Amino acid sequence: MAVTDQAIDKIKDMIVSGLLEPGSRLPNEADLADQLGLSRNSLREAVRALTALRILVPKQGDGTYVSGLEPHLLLETMAFAADVSHGRTAHQLLEVRRLLEPQATALAAGLLTERHLAELRTILDRAAEDVDIEEFIRLDIEFHRTIADSVGNPVLSTLLGILSTHTQRLRIVRGAHHAPAREQAHREHEAIWRALVRRDAGLAAGLATVHVAAVEDWLASAAAPGTG
The missing domain is CATH 1.20.120.530 (GntR ligand-binding domain-like)
Structure with a gap:
């Protein structure tokens, strides 16, 4: 499995397990990369992919958040x-x-x-x-x-x-x-x-x-x- 795919799966696992709830803010990039055992580049690629899927939502100047995860969206x-x-x-x-x-x-x-x-x-x-x-x-x-x-x-x-x-x-x-x-x-x-x-x-x-x-x-x- 590609490193980026592994990063995506790890973030999704955090959401599914409840460690990251709908509407919650992701930890800062350095801390999250360290927590998941990922490079910051791999983490960025994963965040971009999950943003495209509307699972994550970037907020200018305020970090990245888990979306409301509404199924229809x-x-x-x-x-x-x-x-x-x-x-x-x-x-x-x-x-x-x-x-x-x-x-x-x-x-x-x-x-x-x-x-x-x-x-x-x-x-x-x-x-x-x-x-x-x-x-x-x-x-x-x-x-x-x-x-x-x-x-x-x-x-x-x-x-x-x-x-x-x-x-x-x-x-x-x-x-x-x-x-x-x-x-x-x-x-x-x-x-x-x-x-x-x-x-x-x-x-x-x-x-x-x-x-x-x-x-x-x-x-x-x-x-x-x-x-x-």
């Missing part, structure tokens, strides 16, 4: 991996989305307020206009995020956002010849909205399953030889 570091996913990896992400999103939509059917439903209606009306592909994708993301956020679980919201990023959605819609893909997606969104208005959790979940399955189908078609 830590999960956001996965977004880049989802953004650059292609082929089988992208398909696997959509499979996981197909497992989670229908359940989130079913839960939302009983939790969406009238304000939420009005927001969804506004999003749908805007998406039906002659907007460019970037705006359509932004509205698509906003539609699903509004539904997921109504459940009140930021971990779930973050996971669903990661499982289908802006870049991934744009690539799929373009690969599926964006006009038909947009029309189909809009019809499916309208159907989901009507089910949510009726507070029909089972129907909303079923429609969400069909919707994500259609996205999977577009991805498979775009990846097939001689297409796209």
Whole structure:
């Protein structure tokens, strides 16, 4: 194992064991390096890596702190991996989305307020206009995020956002010849909205399953030889 990886593991062990609690300040560099049996260079590399993962947070002029370690914030570091996913990896992400999103939509059917439903209606009306592909994708993301956020679980919201990023959605819609893909997606969104208005959790979940399955189908078609 590389020295930097060992340093990362040692700091993580301190956090997991409770020696460093969420929000606590790390000892000064010299003391921590001595405590962990590391060189200061290795410690710096480890701190940089853990900062990128949002496990540590540097504060200008005040040292480095353990972050609040909120799961939804830590999960956001996965977004880049989802953004650059292609082929089988992208398909696997959509499979996981197909497992989670229908359940989130079913839960939302009983939790969406009238304000939420009005927001969804506004999003749908805007998406039906002659907007460019970037705006359509932004509205698509906003539609699903509004539904997921109504459940009140930021971990779930973050996971669903990661499982289908802006870049991934744009690539799929373009690969599926964006006009038909947009029309189909809009019809499916309208159907989901009507089910949510009726507070029909089972129907909303079923429609969400069909919707994500259609996205999977577009991805498979775009990846097939001689297409796209």
